[in-house]
Amino acid sequence: MSAAKTNAGNFFEDFTVGQVIEHATPRTITEGDRALYGAIYPTRFAVPSSAEFAASVGLSPHPVEELIGFHVAFGKTVPDVSLNAVANLGYAECRFRSPVVPGDTLRTRSEVIGLKENSNGRTGVVWVRSTATNQREEVAIDWARWVMVHKRSADSPAPETVVPSLADAVAPDDLVVPAGLDFTAYDTAAAGEPHRLGDYEVGERIDHVDGVTLTDAEHMMATRLWQNTAKVHFNTDARPDGRRLVYGGHVISLARALSFNGLANAQLVAAINAGAHVAPAFAGDTVHAWSEVLDTAELDAPGVGALRLRLVATRGRDESTTLRGEDGKYADGVLLDLDYWALVPR
Amino acid sequence: MSAAKTNAGNFFEDFTVGQVIEHATPRTITEGDRALYGAIYPTRFAVPSSAEFAASVGLSPHPVEELIGFHVAFGKTVPDVSLNAVANLGYAECRFRSPVVPGDTLRTRSEVIGLKENSNGRTGVVWVRSTATNQREEVAIDWARWVMVHKRSADSPAPETVVPSLADAVAPDDLVVPAGLDFTAYDTAAAGEPHRLGDYEVGERIDHVDGVTLTDAEHMMATRLWQNTAKVHFNTDARPDGRRLVYGGHVISLARALSFNGLANAQLVAAINAGAHVAPAFAGDTVHAWSEVLDTAELDAPGVGALRLRLVATRGRDESTTLRGEDGKYADGVLLDLDYWALVPR
Amino acid sequence: MSAAKTNAGNFFEDFTVGQVIEHATPRTITEGDRALYGAIYPTRFAVPSSAEFAASVGLSPHPVEELIGFHVAFGKTVPDVSLNAVANLGYAECRFRSPVVPGDTLRTRSEVIGLKENSNGRTGVVWVRSTATNQREEVAIDWARWVMVHKRSADSPAPETVVPSLADAVAPDDLVVPAGLDFTAYDTAAAGEPHRLGDYEVGERIDHVDGVTLTDAEHMMATRLWQNTAKVHFNTDARPDGRRLVYGGHVISLARALSFNGLANAQLVAAINAGAHVAPAFAGDTVHAWSEVLDTAELDAPGVGALRLRLVATRGRDESTTLRGEDGKYADGVLLDLDYWALVPR
Structure with a gap:
């Protein structure tokens, strides 16, 4: 058995302020995602429901629900950022910058913008700013979030505390x-x-x-x-x-x-x-x-x-x-x- | 809290014969709907299963199962017609008039064609004829149905009884x-x-x-x-x-x-x-x-x-x-x- | 009631070596299948996940997961081959010969390549080689499998035993x-x-x-x-x-x-x-x-x-x-x- 091949996720010690992580697996959005979203959530908003309605308010091709883009973009950060998370502490400054339409391929990168070890010495808070871009390198969504992550070892020294300033x-x-x-x-x-x-x-x-x-x-x-x-x-x-x-x-x-x-x-x-x-x-x-x-x-x-x-x-x-x-x-x-x-x- | 913003559905008193209701949320049908239908129901009919088979019998683009159109068209009537229904009493004269294909957007309107208060004074029967049209204003499906609906108040006077004549x-x-x-x-x-x-x-x-x-x-x-x-x-x-x-x-x-x-x-x-x-x-x-x-x-x-x-x-x-x-x-x-x-x- | 109209599946006696079965229901693959596959299995392989990644390695249009093609092609054989199966005994020599992309329509045919009655006289083993082709008559997938099937009657005589030679x-x-x-x-x-x-x-x-x-x-x-x-x-x-x-x-x-x-x-x-x-x-x-x-x-x-x-x-x-x-x-x-x-x- 080779533990070396599998991803155990990052621990608090693995993050440094300024570090940039290119998250794996680009993902193409399709009409299948729209249908599944409508099967799982009782959504009826007219813009994502109807290509005709969307076109009537200037949106063509037909965008999918914004949260589809958000969940896909966010999901990519999990293996690198929060696989060992104790808790998802918060979001801030999340903006939907361009609509996601079927055929778009999203990828996400994150920059570590803050670190603060907790007083218990066993966990710490990591702040990241993540950016999802489409295949034309346009930013679709960006956001900050912070999570509490396990330390690999309580003996590791604490990093310098950096707490980013985020808008309410x-x-x-x-x-x-x-x-x-x-x-x-x-x-x-x-x-x-x-x-x-x-x-x-x-x-x-x-x-x-x-x-x-x-x-x-x-x-x-x-x-x-x-x-x-x-x-x-x-x-x-x-x-x-x-x-x-x-x-x-x-x-x-x-x-x-x-x-x-x-x-x-x-x-x-x-x-x-x-x-x-x-x-x-x-x-x-x-x-x-x-x-x-x-x-x-x-x-x-x-x-x-x-x-x-x-x-x-x-x-x-x-x-x-x-x-x-x-x-x-x-x-x-x-x-x-x-x-x-x-x-x-x- | 503002109850005024939410839809409490219509009660028996809210319907009048001849009234036309334009139901909300137009809905675009996609290949995602076809796939989900096939995941949820064990359907194997060759026309909706295979674009090649459908084309071989003259149907191209590839229509979806007729009942997909029916359920979508019918679903739109629920918030206006049957949110306060006691029972769905029957259907009649439902005809599938033009195939629904991915990319079509359906909307539904209903006309009230009959009303009959029940002898208990607390409920009544409402007959509607509903019509689903696509983005080219072609009728995709039309049908009559009747439902038993609660009255808002047992004290409301009964409307004139109108029972439509529907084919067996x-x-x-x-x-x-x-x-x-x-x-x-x-x-x-x-x-x-x-x-x-x-x-x-x-x-x-x-x-x-x-x-x-x-x-x-x-x-x-x-x-x-x-x-x-x-x-x-x-x-x-x-x-x-x-x-x-x-x-x-x-x-x-x-x-x-x-x-x-x-x-x-x-x-x-x-x-x-x-x-x-x-x-x-x-x-x-x-x-x-x-x-x-x-x-x-x-x-x-x-x-x-x-x-x-x-x-x-x-x-x-x-x-x-x-x-x-x-x-x-x-x-x-x-x-x-x-x-x-x-x-x-x- | 007419039992004659329904498919009771084939029994061991219904198979002969050399027999070719054209399985029913051609099936068109769509982006809906890709989405459902991703909802049901935690797949993240970059080629099926991303049209951009697939194109970057020479695959365009965007193929779906190979196992989608396999399951669809395999499923078609069930009503004819294994509806009365006691057990699915094995697979061999399954090759994925051309990628399946949304819009492809798969059909499957099988040839019986082996038969062996079991010593209990109540069941037998049937070997078939199945071939799934797309709408251009290109072979998408072929494979051999063998299943244990019930006999209709223990009194039926055993066929000549033919055991095909299959590669390990x-x-x-x-x-x-x-x-x-x-x-x-x-x-x-x-x-x-x-x-x-x-x-x-x-x-x-x-x-x-x-x-x-x-x-x-x-x-x-x-x-x-x-x-x-x-x-x-x-x-x-x-x-x-x-x-x-x-x-x-x-x-x-x-x-x-x-x-x-x-x-x-x-x-x-x-x-x-x-x-x-x-x-x-x-x-x-x-x-x-x-x-x-x-x-x-x-x-x-x-x-x-x-x-x-x-x-x-x-x-x-x-x-x-x-x-x-x-x-x-x-x-x-x-x-x-x-x-x-x-x-x-x-």
Whole structure:
């Protein structure tokens, strides 16, 4: 047996600030990905659902859901960045810079932008900025994330601490509107709801009503589709409780799809400002979602506005839309707290 | 929280005869849908399986299974018509008017053609005629169905009763044969069975032998693919028994696929005359099917005939092919009683 | 009920040496198949994953995984050859002769090349050589396999015994390298590992580390995708234990995908020399894999070499990589023993 041939993943000691990692396996996106995404998540947003609708707002060829690009691009970083991760701590400054369409091939590279050993000496936090490019070397998506990673040995010396400065949220002026996007002839009837930018108020909360009970087959199929290889999602022997942990991105996509009911016109994800996977999810859990409007902006593209939204996924429906208890901690049942910008018709 | 933004579905009071509803979310059909359909249902009909076979009978580009179009078109009506349905009571006059091919975008509109309040004052029956059109405004499929819907309030006055006149079955002369269809050079060896129109006799019954045990992951994936949002299919909290009800269309597609064994040359569904979802199906049920030949017809297209078939799905195999007991009620285990026309080689 | 219309499969008496069977249902391969394959198996090989990577090694249009072609081609033989099989006994001389790309339509024909009745008088062994061709009548894949089949009646006389002579392994000179394949500019960083032909030694064993716990939904979806109709995979009533037997090819594809971790550059399957499905697999089993390097060869194509590999799938991880016990029998937990040739960069 040759352990030398297999990838044991990187440990905290293997990262240095400034290091650039070219992640393996470029991946071509196809109409098969769109269909599987629609089979696994109850998505009904008109732009990814209909080539005709997409063309009517200036998007042709027909882009796939932004989160397909995100999950594929993110999955590539797992074998190098987070195979030995203790926890996925956060995201920031994620921008969707050009739509991904079937036939595009994505590759991802990451630069290590921060390191901080934890006081226990056994783990450390690694910050990376990752960039997914297509076959024309255009940036499709870039983002920062930080993860807590095991040290190979508690005896290894701590590196110099470097904590990068990351924005709390992408500023509206920094959002990238896809080339050609024009919402002036937007068809609200076809999209499913009449609400435009001006119909949403900061502070408003929307209970998305519907719920989906998770199955192992579905979350594994989704996670494999993104070529995400983290053992805990697939192998019942990988955790003491014998359960397969649902990939956090699965909950993001599920909550985003559920948010159609009330946010049907939040057509395109433009940026992810922050995200916390608050609690693990497992098969049998019934996931619901609610949203809070955090901000609104008019953008410099015809008919296009932006909603900054908090998307919260919960185990079981929480009509009270409670994010945190009186102690300031996340309320029981909260699975995900995601802060993102969506493009909507003005 | 803003309940105003989300869709609570229509209640009986919201429908008026003559009302036209443009259903949301146009949906583009892709090769991904064909692949998923083949992964979820054991279909082997040569026309949708093989672009070469389809072209050899005059169908190019390569159409997808007719029921893909039906489920997509039907799914669009759910949020407006049957989100608050008590029961899906029936179908009639469903005709497949032009083949659906990858790249086609379907949208559906419905006209309310009948209303009848039930004597209990709490529910009523709504009849709609729905039409799915493609991006060239050609009608792909149209059909009538009626559902029992909750009233918002038992105090609402009853509307004038209008019960539409619907045909018991589509007449052979009213069947639409796809443009160019020519079965004169039909290859029975490639299709899998030698039986042509003349080999089937009215009254003949065929036990399709094979059975498939249902799983929740598969029926949910299928139902989502059609963007059908009825809660009971996805959420274990939506029913007192904690089970996810299998979408009736899932049983239709499963039974149709199982019918290949004995009806391999019933290549294309031309019309659905009537359909009853006799009993609910759940994960763990093993679905079998049998068919009865109800009628035969020669059509005005080269080599093309039609079989009118009763397709019966059962929980467990019923080699006796018993539809109803001596009391006239459906026999135990019958899940589906579907009456349709299929195009076969003469 | 007409049993005459349905296919009861062939029994041992129905086969004669020299008989040619044209199997039903031609099947067009699509990008949907690629996506589903990637959702069901954790495959990350760069050639099937990326159209750009494939083109960079001379393969354009973008071929699908070789095993997709194999499973589809193989599935077509099931209704005629192995519907009444007691056991799938072996494979030999399987060569992948031309890449399968989306849009290709495969059909399969088989010739019976051997027959041998078993001494119990109730079963016999049937050898067939099967050939899958595409729409241009090019051979995509051919292979021999032998199965044990029930006799219809123990009273039927035994046929003359004919046992074909089959090679223990395809000789390196007989491997077919896809037209245009050129590994001279092979990008190991994109492919995920640095190891080339010369880095592997005969006798070396590689534990592929990762494991996947099987679900019924996933193996049924895969098996249906290949239009494989054997009852035991789908119907809990088909076996006394009420379990659905996982299609052996599912374990092959799963083990092959797991082998990426250590064999990321074993890009293309060129031949299958032999294969034994040692033990049945069921939902809940966690499948791991290890490989042994059996041989290496330099081929007459630029930069192209070949690794002959034993791929072993096990229930649970076996870090000791034990194939057989001291008694010469397969060790407990071994599910699959597959001997194949893969093309790798020199």
